Amino acid sequence: MEAFTMGNYGAYVWTCFALTFAVLVYLDWSARARHRRVYRDIEVRIKALEERE
Amino acid sequence: MWKFFHRLASPPHFYRLAAIFAPWLMLPGLVLIAYGTIAGLFVAPEDYQQGDAFRIIYVHVPAAYLSMMAYMIMAVSGGIGLIWRIKLAHAVGAAAAPLGAAFTLLALLTGSIWGRPMWGTWWEWGDPRLTSELILLFLYFGYMALRSAIDDTLKADKACAVIALVGVVNVVIVHYSVEWWSSLHQGQTLLRKGGPAMDSAMLYPLLAMILGFTLVFGALLLRRVRTEVLYRERRTRWVRKMILAPQGGR
Numbered sequence: 001m002e003a004f005t006m007g008n009y010g011a012y013v014w015t016c017f018a019l020t021f022a023v024l025v026y027l028d029w030s031a032r033a034r035h036r037r038v039y040r041d042i043e044v045r046i047k048a049l050e051e052r053e
Numbered sequence: 054m055w056k057f058f059h060r061l062a063s064p065p066h067f068y069r070l071a072a073i074f075a076p077w078l079m080l081p082g083l084v085l086i087a088y089g090t091i092a093g094l095f096v097a098p099e100d101y102q103q104g105d106a107f108r109i110i111y112v113h114v115p116a117a118y119l120s121m122m123a124y125m126i127m128a129v130s131g132g133i134g135l136i137w138r139i140k141l142a143h144a145v146g147a148a149a150a151p152l153g154a155a156f157t158l159l160a161l162l163t164g165s166i167w168g169r170p171m172w173g174t175w176w177e178w179g180d181p182r183l184t185s186e187l188i189l190l191f192l193y194f195g196y197m198a199l200r201s202a203i204d205d206t207l208k209a210d211k212a213c214a215v216i217a218l219v220g221v222v223n224v225v226i227v228h229y230s231v232e233w234w235s236s237l238h239q240g241q242t243l244l245r246k247g248g249p250a251m252d253s254a255m256l257y258p259l260l261a262m263i264l265g266f267t268l269v270f271g272a273l274l275l276r277r278v279r280t281e282v283l284y285r286e287r288r289t290r291w292v293r294k295m296i297l298a299p300q301g302g303r
Contacts, residue, residue, distance in 0.1 A: 006106070009170055010105075016109045016162075019163065031273055031277050032276070039303055046297065
């Protein structure tokens with residue numbers, strides 16, 4: 001239990017770690033999501049051009 | 054040597070290499086972060102002055118260090134892009150900016166949360182370290198706003214490279230502010246004369262966190278540069294060929 005209360009600093013310590021991991025997860029997710037979006041947009045445009053040709 | 058760099062800077066070659074290297078940076082990075090988190094939270098002894106609140110150092114220091122490193126990457130790549138006109142260099146700068154902004158914001162937030170129990174305040178405007186770090190965040194925002202405001206990619210690259218180079222002055226100020234002026238912020242813990250001012254039980258998890266965060270940052274940067282390259286090269290033959298290939302090129 002003491003490991004979680006952190007000598008009354010638990011709220012500060014855990015908030016910092018939670019914030020950090022949330023930011024890391026968000027950065028990873030947003031990088032993947034942007035890549036998927038850009039790839040899909042280019043794919044749609046190129047395939048449309050191919051069909052027209 | 055030059056041939057190697059020239060080949061690396063070729064967009065299709067980089068696009069393929071980045072996909073291979075990103076997981077190899079991400080995986081050991083996450084393992085180091087897991088070790089650093091467990092050892093930092095549950096194994097390292099508490100600080101004799103700050104008690105358990107000092108454990109915030111394990112996320113605050115890597116975030117603060119990356120906030121400056123990302124800016125230096127932006128500045129160096131901007132300089133390379135301006136001098137040698139390497140397209141990939143500008144893509145690196147564009148991809149590093151949001152990562153740098155995120156780590157700067159994280160350093161400010163964790164620093165503020167740490168400051169509340171230690172200094173008795175969330176924020177101190179007169180403090181040079183805090184204020185210069187906030188200016189760093191505004192520099193990132195300015196860089197990203199300028200890039201999105203200019204439609205012509207070449208013009209945006211040049212303008213952003215200049216902003217990145219000028220802003221390096223602030224990175225130097227952030228780093229040395231605790232030595233040059235009196236500050237609430239503690240002095241250098243790791244990069245000081247006579248070695249780090251920490252016991253090894255506290256130091257090793259911190260070093261693991263710094264290395265882990267750097268590797269994860271490297272993986273995220275590679276992924277973002279890869280996307281930036283794909284977007285910038287969307288009208289080229291190699292992208293068309295790659296997308297139309299049966300296996301694709303995700």
